[in-house]
Amino acid sequence: MIYQMTIYYGAKINGDVIYSTEIHIEDCTKFPKDIDGNIYRKQLEELIIRDGFNPGYFEFGFLTKSEYENRTTKDNENSTNYKISK
Secondary structure (H helix, E strand, O other), X not given: OOOEEEEXXXXXEOOEEEEEEEEEEEOXXXXXXXXXXXXXXXXHXXXXXXXXXXXXXXXXXXXXXXXXXXXXXXXXXXXXXXXXXX
């Protein structure tokens, strides 16, 4: 059983993480067999468009912890916390 998990997802240009998201999942007793990154991609695409850039220039995907920690844009973060229950 998985009780806690952290997921890193981001948008990269030339291997540099420009946009990223960190998802913490706690107290999971039921978890889907596969995780679809489209939800995270859509959120990042909206941010990229809002900043005036073209999402087509970015490479989207799950990140390693090292990639996330070494991202280039650490100082301008927004945090959003969601509480999900049954």
